[in-house]
Amino acid sequence: MKRLQERALLRTPGESPIIRTSVRLMVPFIQLFGLYVIVHGHYSPGGGFQGGVILGASFILLALAYDLKTSLHHMSERANAVLGNLGAAIFVGVGLLAALCGGLLLDYSALDRLIPLGPIEWRSFGIFLIEVGVGLGVMCMMVLLYWTISSDGALDEGL
Amino acid sequence: MTFVNLHIYVLLMPLLAALAVNVAGRFDRRWIAPLVLGALGFSLSGALLVLARVVQHGALRYTVGNWQPPYGIELVVDHFSALMLVLITLVALLASFAALKSVEQELPGREYLFFTLYLILITGLCGLVLTGDAFNLYVLLEITSITSYGLIAMGKGRAPLASFNYIIMGTIGACFYLLGVGYLYILTGTLNMADIARLLPALDAPFATATALAFMLVGLWVKMAFFPLHGWLPNAYCHAPTGAAVLAAPLMTKVTVYLMVRIILSMYGPAFVFDASAVQDGIVWVAAIAILCGSVMAFGQKDLRRMLTYIIVAEVGYMVGGIFLGTGTGMTGAILHIVNDALMTLCLFLAVAAIIYRQGSVSLVSLQGIYYRMPVTMAAFTLGAFAMIGIPPTCGFFSKWYLLLGGIEAGHWEYVIALLTSSLINAVLFFRIIELAYFGALADGAHHDHAPGERHEAPWWLVKPLVITAMLLIVVGLSTGPLVNNVIRLVLPAGF
Amino acid sequence: MDVFLEEIVGKYNYWAYVILMMIGFYAMIGKRNLVKKLLGMNIFQTAIILLFVSTGVKKGGHIPIVDKYAALAGNLDISQINNPLPHVLMLTAIVVGVSVTGVALAVLLRIYREYGTLEEDEILEKLRR
Amino acid sequence: MKALALLATLTVGALLLYGTKDFPAWGDPASPASSHLSPGYIEQAVPQTHVPNLVTAVLGDYRGYDTMFELIVIYCAGMAVASVLWRTRE
Numbered sequence: 001m002k003r004l005q006e007r008a009l010l011r012t013p014g015e016s017p018i019i020r021t022s023v024r025l026m027v028p029f030i031q032l033f034g035l036y037v038i039v040h041g042h043y044s045p046g047g048g049f050q051g052g053v054i055l056g057a058s059f060i061l062l063a064l065a066y067d068l069k070t071s072l073h074h075m076s077e078r079a080n081a082v083l084g085n086l087g088a089a090i091f092v093g094v095g096l097l098a099a100l101c102g103g104l105l106l107d108y109s110a111l112d113r114l115i116p117l118g119p120i121e122w123r124s125f126g127i128f129l130i131e132v133g134v135g136l137g138v139m140c141m142m143v144l145l146y147w148t149i150s151s152d153g154a155l156d157e158g159l
Numbered sequence: 160m161t162f163v164n165l166h167i168y169v170l171l172m173p174l175l176a177a178l179a180v181n182v183a184g185r186f187d188r189r190w191i192a193p194l195v196l197g198a199l200g201f202s203l204s205g206a207l208l209v210l211a212r213v214v215q216h217g218a219l220r221y222t223v224g225n226w227q228p229p230y231g232i233e234l235v236v237d238h239f240s241a242l243m244l245v246l247i248t249l250v251a252l253l254a255s256f257a258a259l260k261s262v263e264q265e266l267p268g269r270e271y272l273f274f275t276l277y278l279i280l281i282t283g284l285c286g287l288v289l290t291g292d293a294f295n296l297y298v299l300l301e302i303t304s305i306t307s308y309g310l311i312a313m314g315k316g317r318a319p320l321a322s323f324n325y326i327i328m329g330t331i332g333a334c335f336y337l338l339g340v341g342y343l344y345i346l347t348g349t350l351n352m353a354d355i356a357r358l359l360p361a362l363d364a365p366f367a368t369a370t371a372l373a374f375m376l377v378g379l380w381v382k383m384a385f386f387p388l389h390g391w392l393p394n395a396y397c398h399a400p401t402g403a404a405v406l407a408a409p410l411m412t413k414v415t416v417y418l419m420v421r422i423i424l425s426m427y428g429p430a431f432v433f434d435a436s437a438v439q440d441g442i443v444w445v446a447a448i449a450i451l452c453g454s455v456m457a458f459g460q461k462d463l464r465r466m467l468t469y470i471i472v473a474e475v476g477y478m479v480g481g482i483f484l485g486t487g488t489g490m491t492g493a494i495l496h497i498v499n500d501a502l503m504t505l506c507l508f509l510a511v512a513a514i515i516y517r518q519g520s521v522s523l524v525s526l527q528g529i530y531y532r533m534p535v536t537m538a539a540f541t542l543g544a545f546a547m548i549g550i551p552p553t554c555g556f557f558s559k560w561y562l563l564l565g566g567i568e569a570g571h572w573e574y575v576i577a578l579l580t581s582s583l584i585n586a587v588l589f590f591r592i593i594e595l596a597y598f599g600a601l602a603d604g605a606h607h608d609h610a611p612g613e614r615h616e617a618p619w620w621l622v623k624p625l626v627i628t629a630m631l632l633i634v635v636g637l638s639t640g641p642l643v644n645n646v647i648r649l650v651l652p653a654g655f
Numbered sequence: 656m657d658v659f660l661e662e663i664v665g666k667y668n669y670w671a672y673v674i675l676m677m678i679g680f681y682a683m684i685g686k687r688n689l690v691k692k693l694l695g696m697n698i699f700q701t702a703i704i705l706l707f708v709s710t711g712v713k714k715g716g717h718i719p720i721v722d723k724y725a726a727l728a729g730n731l732d733i734s735q736i737n738n739p740l741p742h743v744l745m746l747t748a749i750v751v752g753v754s755v756t757g758v759a760l761a762v763l764l765r766i767y768r769e770y771g772t773l774e775e776d777e778i779l780e781k782l783r784r
Numbered sequence: 785m786k787a788l789a790l791l792a793t794l795t796v797g798a799l800l801l802y803g804t805k806d807f808p809a810w811g812d813p814a815s816p817a818s819s820h821l822s823p824g825y826i827e828q829a830v831p832q833t834h835v836p837n838l839v840t841a842v843l844g845d846y847r848g849y850d851t852m853f854e855l856i857v858i859y860c861a862g863m864a865v866a867s868v869l870w871r872t873r874e
Binding site (some may be wrong): 041042043044045046047049084087088091092095105106108120121123124126127130131133134137138140141144145148149152153154155 | 831832833834835836837839840841843844845848849851852854855856858859861862865866868869870871
């Protein structure tokens with residue numbers, strides 16, 4: 001009886017072949033859907049935040065079904081830092097670039113002077129660019145929040 | 160480089176530096192100091208240029224994204240916000256020297272995280288003073304709050320508990336502010352402050368506008384630790400890492416006072432806010448009580464840093480009271496006091512940081528005979544203490560003078576008495592410390608083996624900014640006239 | 656009485672949100688367990704989000720995603736499309752809420768590491784000793 | 785303490801309900817919120833930005849400044865959590 005209890009305690013919640021296989025199958029599709037939500041934000045409900053959360057959820061799902069190491073194997077801590085900063089830098093950079101090109105901050109139509117697409121098309125495209133930045137940033141921060149809080153800051157074990 | 164976007168560069172440079180610190184500082188911490196100091200130095204020089212341009216050419220309204228103001232977000236660069244921009248970047252630059260050194264000692268290995276949050280906090284504060292949009296103000300308020308929650312929770316011992324209290328109180332404050340904005344949005348359908356100011360007088364909704372104002376003010380009072388709502392502040396600033404306290408203590412409360420002035424002057428207009436004289440009188444009374452309670456509670460503390468946090472609570476009472484006197488002199492005094500108090504608090508906290516760097520504690524017992532060990536630090540501390548008490552020619556005297564005049568003009572004697580009493584209590588408080596620091600070692604024979612004459616100053620990273628701040632206290636005090644005539648007078652609306 | 660009832664029926668949304676808000680607010684200031692305080696904070700924020708989103712509603716309106724060509728030609732029925740602005744504002748408020756919750760959870764973990772409990776009374780008891 | 789909290793809660797609630805007295809009824813298309821800025825966004829967003837999802841257009845462009853700081857908020861949250869919890873690794 002005691003052995004059984006100990007074994008149950010030792011087992012992580014996701015340690016079941018059904019869950020592992022289905023998660024492994026689902027993760028690529030979840031990520032694809034996340035990308036779709038980011039990219040299709042112009043035409044349907046969605047956008048950077050929503051898509052970023054979905055992308056982040058795919059890594060969190062990996063950590064839930066396997067363990068934190070598997071999740072860290074798919075996205076290293078360093079990649080997380082670089083991508084998160086890159087996301088924020090894309091947004092601020094696009095805004096500043098517009099200001100440096102002679103417009104005002106975040107005035108995407110001013111970017112027309114760099115690549116002539118037409119000011120209105122540039123507004124649409126500028127929104128797309130910042131949504132990508134937002135998606136990257138939100139994904140990394142969601143994953144970082146989960147990793148850190150679930151493992152109490154150790155980034156090695158946890159759920 | 161076009162000058163139209165100058166304040167944007169001032170605002171975003173610390174943010175970019177924060178991203179750079181986060182990446183580069185992670186791999187090699189030698190990158191941190193040049194990035195932080197470079198960005199803040201750039202911001203300070205940019206802010207000075209912005210102020211010079213505003214004084215010369217008048218206020219500037221900037222539309223982000225080139226959209227018409229009620230649709231897009233508007234930034235307002237007028238005399239007041241330019242002045243605050245200079246103040247914030249100046250204080251941040253001076254504080255960052257001390258922060259760089261003390262964080263190295265207190266939080267080894269986590270410096271890049273600390274400075275990422277530190278720089279974003281500065282961006283948030285700069286953004287707060289620039290914005291002309293009620294909802295944008297909420298977002299920036301949350302940026303400054305979240306960064307300071309993180310910075311405070313990095314401390315040791317009770318710091319996480321203090322930080323959690325701050326999170327709960329800060330969120331209540333921010334949510335109340337957001338509720339006020341929501342009420343105004345339902346009533347007017349706009350979020351732009353100037354547009355709200357245009358629509359409010361024509362609105363026939365006295366209950367809802369008053370409710371909205373009440374919620375916004377209470378929300379900001381929680382954030383600025385106005386007396387009955389001040390519970391979170393002493394613990395938070397007392398247990399925070401020294402580097403965080405040096406930045407947050409001078410700036411956070413003052414910027415929130417700025418926001419209150421902004422709401423009163425450019426959103427509601429003084430005519431609306433100072434209409435109900437019973438409420439106004441009540442707030443001045445509460446401010447008087449705040450001043451007295453802050454000072455008395457400061458008197459009971461056994462730790463210098465904790466004592467200073469209670470003095471901050473009293474100073475918030477000065478400013479809120481001065482604003483709600485409803486006279487031009489009182490308002491001038493309050494605005495001048497924002498500037499002066501930021502510098503005075505910075506001076507005292509830098510001195511505390513220097514002492515903590517050397518001996519790890521600033522309990523009153525440990526300050527015995529410290530004059531002999533750290534003469535320069537304590538000289539600057541004395542100057543800061545004089546400014547806090549209000550001894551001319553330090554800047555503290557002039558703003559208190561304006562506040563006193565305003566109180567007498569408005570006939571609010573309770574405020575005048577509270578101010579004078581609090582100055583007296585401050586004098587007793589600080590002379591007690593100065594006495595202890597100067598004569599303590601002579602009286603105490605036990606310390607003689609640890610020769611009191613042995614000089615052991617903190618490194619120049621901590622001492623030089625402190626000396627500069629102490630000089631600034633006198634410089635700003637002596638240039639009160641031009642400051643009031645060229646900048647602060649122009650902040651007040653006509654006929655006020 | 657009739658006036659009062661009409662007031663409630665016409666603005667029942669505000670009444671519902673205010674009651675939610677009061678629940679959250681009471682939990683934030685009245686409860687002694689730190690996690691309950693955090694949950695109260697979330698309820699409070701959600702109530703505000705609902706309040707804002709409800710201001711964007713028009714009776715019979717649908718979601719603010721329009722037909723591009725109809726919009727370019729200028730034949731949109733404005734009364735049929737909900738106000739997009741509150742949705743945008745609340746997207747921001749939701750993100751802020753998530754962030755504050757994350758930081759608060761982290762701070763709670765630190766508190767637990769330090770004191771081994773999340774009951775305010777027990778923590779204060781330990782501090783006094 | 786509990787009584788005080790209850791009193792504060794009731795005061796806040798009463799004040800909030802008192803404020804709703806002046807509000808337009810729910811879903812009123814003529815309310816200021818639906819008639820001041822919103823028609824401008826609905827009519828102008830597509831011609832000015834070519835984005836049919838008005839929420840995205842307002843989020844990304846008209847109020848892009850808000851969105852930028854929104855991203856910074858969540859970035860800060862990640863960094864704050866890391867700085868609070870990560871144990872020092874020399």
